[in-house]
Amino acid sequence: MTTGPLDRARTPSAGRVLAVLSVVPALAVSGWLLAGLPLLLLGAFRPLAAVPLGLVTVALLCRYGLRRVPEIGGTTARQVASVVAVALGSGIFNGLLHGEQLIVRRDPGTYAQYALWLAGHGSLPVPRREWAFGGADPGLRFDSVGFYDFGGAVVPQFMPGAPMLHAVGAWAGDIAGMLLVPPVLGAAAVLVVAGAAARLIGPRWAWLAALLFAVCLPILYTSRTTFSEIPSLILIFGGLVLLHDVTRPHDVTRPHDATHPHDAGAGSRAVTGSPPGPGAGSGPVDPGGADLGGALGGADLGKAAGTRGLAGLAGLVIGLAVMVRIDGLRDLLPVLAYAGLLIARGRAGEREAGRAGVPLLGGLVAGAGLGLAAAYLLSRPYLRYLSGSLVPLLVICGAVVLLIAVAAALAPRLAGPVRRAARIRWLPGAAFGLVVLAAAAFAARPWLQTVTRRPTTPEDRTTSLFIVAVQKANGLPTEAYRLYYENSAHWVAWYIGIPAALLAVLAAAVLARRLVRGTAAGWALPLAVVVWTTVGTLYRPAITPDHPWAARRLVPVIIPGLVLLAVWGLHWLRDRARRSGYGPAARRRITAGGAVLLLAFPVITSAGTAFTPVERGERVAVEALCAALPARASVLVAERVTADRFTQVVRGTCDVPTARIVLAPRSDVPAPADVTRLAARVRAAGRVPVLLAAKDTQLSAYGMPVQVMNLRVRQDERSLVDAPNATWSLSADVWMAVPGAGT
Incomplete structure (x- = not known):
């Protein structure tokens, strides 16, 4: 059966498909946030309102935006299939090995509980429900890790964007559905990075950028749980x-740019003229525009x-x-x-x-x-x-x-x-040298500086104690004030590999020189964003420096930006070989060898933890905890660590009124008189007082302790001076007691 002109006209080109696939994730996320925020502010973020409004908003953005997105010229069906295969592989792999960080110990638990509250209640702030404890009492606290007690209610710590996205999964499949949203978002991010590579480098390189991005440990890490x-x-x-x-x-500044045939040589000069046409080199040029x-x-x-x-x-x-x-x-x-x-x-x-x-x-x-x-x-x-x-x-x-x-x-x-200043002959070389010098300074920083911070707030003191504990676990000298920020450039080399890091620096330097010369239009803004964020973040990561935890700082801009630069650098080397007279076979070997070298280092780094899901088992444990609570319960958490980790878990996931009892001075448990008084107030309010703690001995004075959680799982490693290559054990015990009427 032959295909007529009308059928061919209705079939989107491969370039059109890749262009659309790489833009739809951003439009979909934007549409959902635009629709969800007003509903959340009105206290109506519920499926019956949010899903129709969100779908309509997403459809409108896509209809408007996609009609104006040009196709990526020179794209083949095989290239599109390769990108889609990498994205699907990423989503499936991370979905099978996703984490279950529901207990609030660090940010993923906070985001998960935030999302579950939105999915179940559709409004903020979280009410204290003081009536369930007999009214306000100075012995009660309603805050916990990641949740503030503010203005007579409980307020989640973070921005609402990510929880509004994760809540969709909770609507679709409860906790299990919410935990699968991060792998889906990770796969979407692969498509976005591939689309950026196709536009900035060429569609034949999109699969390599997508794969290099997908296998980096920070991407695996943040694609598996609620970050x-x-x-x-x-x-x-x-x-x-x-x-x-x-x-x-026209000038997307592919390495075959004919206007600068001597970028690697000293003393090269700009050659003015029209941008190169489609025949100027090995990669296609996007149609329909100019610098x-x-x-x-x-x-x-x-x-x-x-x-x-x-x-x-x-x-x-x-x-x-x-x-x-x-x-x-x-x-x-x-x-x-x-x-x-x-x-x-x-x-x-x-x-x-x-x-x-x-x-x-x-x-x-x-x-x-x-x-x-x-x-x-x-x-x-x-x-x-x-x-x-x-x-x-x-x-x-x-x-x-x-x-x-x-x-x-x-x-x-x-x-x-400004035009006259741009013609200063030494500026392009200065731009090249400045990039190289900055990269060298960051690489040498551990030998030039030790970053420390004296604690000035309770949070700082808690961080110092945590760092000391991790130093002891890592066998390092105890230095409470160390932040390890001087190693930040080395973090990047751990995760993307030294070859990719070097190629990225070379690419950034060459592109900076071309920008000053008046070309590199396609890279002008991406390079500015990547360089600005990379320099600022590496200078001051502003995060607890254990890994893989600190790796999340590299995810939004640095990892994808350096991946794009590294792949551009490999293409530049390939084109230099072409201009130096090497034949097609040699250039293919350069490409294949470079791709293997780029991929090998991050794969080796990621292999130590990539196949071990962290905190798997928390969902079943939390569901069992919720099921063990009696009807009409009001939960009083009577131990410090349990209160930090489980106050919002019980309040949000179990949907049971929960408060923590103020601790006795210099103790991890409250005064017995406060426990009995608050339990009596709960009974007087017509509800069942339930006490939770970490050990049975902490509850035996008030009733018969029953263990409702005995969790033994794997957690993230906490490495300060090396890339993480394993996981650590994690245990969580929760005991419950129901005080009798005479207690």
């Missing part, structure tokens, strides 16, 4: 991909309405990363500056560039504004806790906006001096 980093990555890189499609530059002119390319940005709309959508998607992680404010600063540059260039007479600037800025402000509003309305104590770093960041954002206004006003006068 916020993967959704943030989807929004940031999905927005960058959309913005790339707005500009659609943004000067340091950002040339002229045609497409139809004005489509350009403005897609730029605004890209800004909105990137800005919404703030609703997922408050750190997203730092990551979007280069995008904010880029919007200002476009606006200034429009004011200077380059109308095509100016078309995208204002919508991009508006989208960014709208998305980030929604995130900040969500933080203020739903997690104000979290903002107070972060105020030391958040306030300076907001000041920087305000300063950037002010600079944008000044630059826009003065753009016609500044255009000439």
Whole structure:
């Protein structure tokens, strides 16, 4: 049976399929957040309202955005199939080995309990339910790890974006369904990174970038449990991909760029002229556009309405990363500056560039504004806790906006001096050298600096005690004030491998030189975002430095950004070989050998923990705990560690009123008089008092202890100076007693 012209017209090209697949995750996440936040603020985040509204919003964003996304030229069906296979493999692998971190010990437990509360109740804050304990009492506390007691209610610690996504799984399949959402998001992130690689490097390299990204341990780690980093990555890189499609530059700065045949040589000079055509090298060039002119390319940005709309959508998607992680404010600063540059260039007479600037800025402000509003309305104590770093960041954002206004006003006068400055001959070489020097400084930092911090807050003191405990477990000298941040560049080398790290540095240096020369339009903003976030994060990771825990800081921008740069670097080496006269067979060997070398190091690092699910068994244990509680129970947690870990678990997952009893001075248990008094108040309120603790001896004075949890599972390793290569054991015991009426 033959295929007619009409059938062929209706069949999307491979380039179109890859372009759409790599953008849909960001549009879907954005649509769900846009629909979910108003419902959550109204206390109506429930399936009957959220699912229809969310689907409609996602459909509208996709209908608008996908119609304006150009296909990725030169893509074959095999390349698309390879990318999809990597994404599916990632999702299935992480789904089979997903974690079950429901007990609140660190952030995944907090996110899981946050999501389960939203799925079951659809509103915030979490009520104290003091009536279930006979009313307010100074012996009761309602806070716990990850949950603040604020304004007469319990407030979750983090931003609502990730829990709103995880709640979908809970609606679909209760706890088991929620635990499968992270692997699905991880697979979606693979598609986004592959789409970025196809646009910035070439579709034939998309599978390698996708696979290298997928096998890195931090990606495996955050794709298996309820973290916020993967959704943030989807929004940031999905927005960058959309913005790339707005500009659609001819010069995506593939390594075969004919305008710079001597990038590796000393003293190379820019050769002006038109961007290379499709025949300029080994990889195809995306159709339909040109550079943004000067340091950002040339002229045609497409139809004005489509350009403005897609730029605004890209800004909105990137800005919404703030609703997922408050750190997203730092990551979007280069995008904010880029919007200002476009606006200034429009004011200077380059109308095509100016078309995208204002919508991009508006989208960014709208998305980030929604995130900040969500933080203020739903997690104000979290903002107070972060105020030391958040306030300076907001000041920087305000300063950037002010600079944008000044630059826009003065753009016609500044255009000439800026163009003359860009022609300074030594600037490209300086840009190259600066990148290399910065990378070398970070690599040498452990021999030049030891980062310490004197505790000034209770949280700092807790962190110091934790670090001492981990040092002892690792056989290291006891140094309570150490933060190990000087090793941050080495963390990156652990996870992506030394070859990938070196290629990424080389690629960043070459691209920086090309940007200064006035090309590399496709990489201008991605490189700025990656370099800005990498430098800031590696200088001050701001996280407890045990691994794999600290690896999550590398996930939203650094790992995907360096993966893209490393693959671009391999392509650059291959093209250098072509220009040096090597034949196709030699270039294939370079590509194959380079791919194996890039993949081998992260695979070896990941192999130590990749096949061991952590905290598997917590779901069954928590469900058994909930089932053991009597009807009309009011739970009083009478031991410190149990209170930290299980107060919100019982309150949220079991949906039982729960409070912790204030501890006696210098003790892990409360005073017996407080226990008996509060139990009597619960009985007087017509409910059944239930005591929980970690040991039977802590409850035997009040009733017959019964063990309701005896959990023995594997947990993450806590390594300070080496890549993690194993898991540790974890035990959790919970005993229950029901005080008698005479107690």
